[in-house]
Amino acid sequence: MFLKRISLLQDQVPNYNQYPFNIPAIQVIDQLDLASPVTFFVGENGSGKSTLLEAVADKCGFNSAGGGRNNTYETHAAESVLADYIRLSWMPKVSNGFFMRAESFYHFATHIDELQKEGADAYRSYGGQSLHEQSHGESFLSLFxxxxxxxxxYLLDEPEAALSPQRQLTFLRILHELVQQEECQFIIATHSPILLGYPDAQILSFDGEAIEEISYEETDHYKITKYFLDHREKFLKELLED
Structure with a gap:
């Protein structure tokens, strides 16, 4: 592990009534300790998990639209306001890494195409061909x-967005090899009950009044999916009846 703690500089926050400081989970951050090489951020849309992940990426010097330190391109609303008000505690500090945003991956792939056209051997780091010439899922796996x-x-925002269940399992294998053999650290915002099943991962929930560590079985992702699979007909009847 490299990144050990994320802290909010509460005395410097300009206005807790303005976004993103008015997000309940963000408001109460004091010191968020990371205890595993793989940490998952979970929560409903709007709970603040992606907002915090983006701020960490910005603070690391990665392109907050997606990419690493050397990927300089712009997309709409790529700036992170929160980044100026958090502190990252490292031991030791690393500068290598990447921020993957599923929602802006198309723009990142276009950026790589432009670098290739300018004479850089940009495709070499992505399987030898344009990410646009691969399926969405294939391009994600090529990146990984x-x-x-x-x-x-590595900071990943909803990497499951383009991955079938089978390819999510493939990603888990890649993740495991990178953690065990390459000493990589991952922070992943996800809705996937498959990815959340990675052994010994830390799961931080953004759904309560504070960010809390929970077990896999305590996540809504697990509970709802399990109940649906175990009681599909009953579940759908209750859901769809007028």
């Missing part, structure tokens, strides 16, 4: 398998 390597921190 070719761009990610050791002594680095």
């Amino acid at each position: 398998m070719n761009r990610f390597n050791g002594q680095a921190i």
